[in-house]
Amino acid sequence: MTLLHEDHLFPADPEIRGIARRLYRTIRKLPILSPHGHTEAAWFATDQPFPNPATLLIVPDHYIFRMLYSQGITLEELGIGKESLTQSEARAIWAIFAANYYLFRGTPTRIWLDFAFQELFGLKQTLTAKNAEKYYDAIAAKLAEPGFRPRALYKRFNIEVLSTTNSALDPLTDHQAIRNSGWKARILPTFRPDAVVDPDFDDFRKNVAQLGEMHGEDTGHWTGYLRALSKARQRFKQLGCTATDHGHPTANTADLDAAAAAKLYSEVLGGGAGADRRELFRAQMLTEMAAMSLEDGLVMQIHPGAWRNHNEQLFKKFGRNIGADIPTRTDYVRGLHPLLQKYGNERSLTIVLFMLDESTQGRELAPLAGHYPCLRLGPPWWFFDSPEGMMRFREYTTETAGFYNTAGFNDDTRAFLSIPARHDVARRVDCAFLARLVAEHRLGEDEAAEVAHALAYGLARQTYRL
């Protein structure tokens, strides 16, 4: 008995399944390129063992606790907001989780966890209230072994590149420490400037001042601010960074002239800008970032459309990232127009677009990426990084944008142990999609194998300039 069958996620039809298996066999063991994610460089810098199973698997994973919360379990019961857990607290949390594991039926969380339970911890029976203790003990025992430290897992997972996501203000000391240690691995920072380009971010003005100090620029005015940002990007590049990441509420961009932009910046910095002006500033900053990418070659990632912290009561108690970010309708065609008018035809620029609004896939994203040379489509993200979401992504984008205007897979996770599972799911689903095309005589199997390789490895490498 196993948790995951070897044909897991492959269509039942014997012909399609046979083709999917053959395609998958050719890419299954390719190294993992993880050019976008939220693991911590500190783990690899210090290489300390992970603490108990609850702290490792449950507390940091909003996919898990949002589902439990939706069914009436409080965040307090799950240890959210605590700095650390005692053994008995960790066991109590694990027990709640185990008793409610059935809630995850049909979700990707179930797949990621079962994959880790089986492949890493050798567990073979579905987690339930009954075997919760046995599970806890088995995982805890493994976590104490040297082979389960971060660096050992990095190697075991066959990772070739792992990018973290870092505030523009991050001193990057952990990245530096990894480099200094002589460890042979590519852990790369990604430049995420929200804290210094989004006027609604906590402590925006203080952040901008700090940015100036870090780079010897006067961020009290527009040109000094731009210079400081440019230097900050250089600082990231020196540690291997190849990309920036922008998580705006909308896909709006703007193209103000320098004087208007400087005026807007003064307003925003002075605190006198209304909601529309603050949105315009974010919009303008995307275009400014594109200009800098043209200069320094960093790949630009745009992740629009989340209403962050929709549940204000919880936000006040527990802060960000507690599972209450909700997707909203996004308009890429109008939003990106100013940026694309300015830089859309630049062939040395790469912009990766992510989506949380599936209705844009066929209508907006595939047509845009199937035309503008600078655009690539990021993989299905967040609520859609799942078998059905990934399959729909291919079904809705391929006919217009083809495969080669997509950016390969991102795991985008802070759950380190889920990385192999997430890439495995993506590879299986892509093989399943390709196998259907082959079985329906829409693509030769030899061509499908080339595409499968590109989707699993080549496109990520090319898109992110790795």
Add this chain to the structure above:
Amino acid sequence: MTLLHEDHLFPADPEIRGIARRLYRTIRKLPILSPHGHTEAAWFATDQPFPNPATLLIVPDHYIFRMLYSQGITLEELGIGKESLTQSEARAIWAIFAANYYLFRGTPTRIWLDFAFQELFGLKQTLTAKNAEKYYDAIAAKLAEPGFRPRALYKRFNIEVLSTTNSALDPLTDHQAIRNSGWKARILPTFRPDAVVDPDFDDFRKNVAQLGEMHGEDTGHWTGYLRALSKARQRFKQLGCTATDHGHPTANTADLDAAAAAKLYSEVLGGGAGADRRELFRAQMLTEMAAMSLEDGLVMQIHPGAWRNHNEQLFKKFGRNIGADIPTRTDYVRGLHPLLQKYGNERSLTIVLFMLDESTQGRELAPLAGHYPCLRLGPPWWFFDSPEGMMRFREYTTETAGFYNTAGFNDDTRAFLSIPARHDVARRVDCAFLARLVAEHRLGEDEAAEVAHALAYGLARQTYRL
């Protein structure tokens, strides 16, 4: 030869079909819980035989006559708007229907009707112009039998609970009569307050005055109005009501303070409120109803997004519910925000959300229901209460919200004879979906059987507090 094959709606793949059959066998005969619908309590109070086939099956069913109308048949030809039909009129209508039955190919109406034709009336050949008379006679003969009276059918259909939908002003005499009759059945009213909370409803002011009279409250001011509503809910509860139903044009909610709400009520009642203010009033009333649900435990159902009576010419001639209600884009994330800020974290509140805009399923509804403890997703409704619609509902919501944040099935019908067919379709489609997960090794068959039971029975019972 039969109208419906025993494998009806199961996927063709032999492996998936085999699993679907096995799952279906375990739930096929579960009692029907029908917690939301539009049958008439009067049928069960009086237990009179249904009149002729046309009056029973065609005249009240806008699914049927909208399709015929779309193809050039007038509503007059179909007897819409007539109080009753002579035998020859009924036969003439039936003949038109039969000659055009091919128009329903591929629609759920065809399934519901074929199911009733076969299971209730023993008919075995597809309805056509040729056999129209034979059909009519066969159905008419059965309707005269005692076994086809409403109470007998209720029993034959294996219904455990049947909820009707009733205006807040409904005297509920039929429900009372059923209770008084000693008949062992659960026919429950549902509290639908549109007539007294929607300023655009016909005779709104008169309705509000009547509400006050019924409950000995002065609805001329805000607090009296709220008290009257609360008492009206109590009156429904005494007859077994467990839920309210709210069919607003949008999902907008509001959270005004008491003074602002009182002022708005005065404006609305005085007739001086513009369209925005009337919409704000409806929005505020959803939040007020949620507050009352917290008090009295009634489950709240929100059905937003229909543009009622889009065809104004027909509305003037024939009134409401003649097939010209059209879905519109709906924004749940912004619309529900005020209500959710106030009550979203209440674990003793249950709000069931329905949708007419499928693009919200993955983007908005599943993320909201997968987080807020008060939310449950209603089944695919109206234009989507169909095999493809039900399948997409599972495909788009399960990965984020799971199965256990959904509310089980509702038939939502005024076509009493279609109730067993509708539940059968839902059960089959859910089994087909689950069977694919099992065949793709995403769920064990034992777990799938538990889920199938919950979807067919347990979740409706739990959600609606039956």
Add this chain to the structure above:
Amino acid sequence: MTLLHEDHLFPADPEIRGIARRLYRTIRKLPILSPHGHTEAAWFATDQPFPNPATLLIVPDHYIFRMLYSQGITLEELGIGKESLTQSEARAIWAIFAANYYLFRGTPTRIWLDFAFQELFGLKQTLTAKNAEKYYDAIAAKLAEPGFRPRALYKRFNIEVLSTTNSALDPLTDHQAIRNSGWKARILPTFRPDAVVDPDFDDFRKNVAQLGEMHGEDTGHWTGYLRALSKARQRFKQLGCTATDHGHPTANTADLDAAAAAKLYSEVLGGGAGADRRELFRAQMLTEMAAMSLEDGLVMQIHPGAWRNHNEQLFKKFGRNIGADIPTRTDYVRGLHPLLQKYGNERSLTIVLFMLDESTQGRELAPLAGHYPCLRLGPPWWFFDSPEGMMRFREYTTETAGFYNTAGFNDDTRAFLSIPARHDVARRVDCAFLARLVAEHRLGEDEAAEVAHALAYGLARQTYRL
């Protein structure tokens, strides 16, 4: 070895595939009705041989060059904007195309081209950089044969009706020449009035003046303008035209009274109308066109939702139709309301609605077409005239609108050689969809065969009054 398998596009499941094959066999050889497209009447008037392969297949096909452009190939390299190509230029373009043919994997362009390569030119191996020359020579040799002239191909393709699309100002001399030639074929013009009803069209005022001159009317005022339009439609009708075509940015319609419309026309003509007023004018003109259709019986086609020339840099250099038109969100329910209030119940009016926003299919289009007698749904268009797009169209519209409120297939192409391929794809996909319904016991195979015939032939004939 072949480029396209005989089971091409049929589902892999053996049962479904078997049914699909049988259904397809009954309709495969039906004549082609092409009631909407962009071929040139001049080809058939002059019957000159097509020039080289690049000029025939690549330069005019924005599906091809937008994909190449998106991957960094310039339009200049592809000969876009050149009046004609030398042999060596044509060969160089062909070489680029061949080397990048892999980009089209998974796209409909690949299918259309492989179909033509195989069926017309007898080629059997996938186009690559290696066999590019061989391909070029083979195609060029065929194009020199008499059997590859336009009229011969029309016959070979088994076309029964072929409609072109023509500006309201088109002198239609080529259509007249075809008639005069005595050639037995039905090449029909379609009335496309954008140039004279869209104030944002290049040279709008000049166009309107020219319209007046052509028809002896004073288009300087509203009633003269309407009379000129009406006469222009008559002129088209005399050459066999049965339909008009309207490609607006939105689905907005309006119903102004005559005085308000006349005033708006003056404003628009005077150049003083702002963006909102110009949009209102387009909206009003759709309703005026519907009024004229009621008079003269021309079928009205509405194609809303494209943001034309989104890439302004390219537009300035290369003009229209270079692959930079992007779909946008469309609101049919609100937009069409004024027109439908006025004419929606007219049974002698036919309006065919097309979409570029798939989220409207289930939510808006199927409910509207399943009610209003004047409405028919056009086939999936442009970015969705593809196997997945066509399949989703049936999945999203059939349950509400049925099959008989759809308009049959349009190829909508300027790529003459792709016409048989496009109709073949549509027929195969419809048979695949129907075969699934049959296999799932939702439709009898005999009924499915009737539907297949209607979708391939009968509905286009009926809808377009051919």
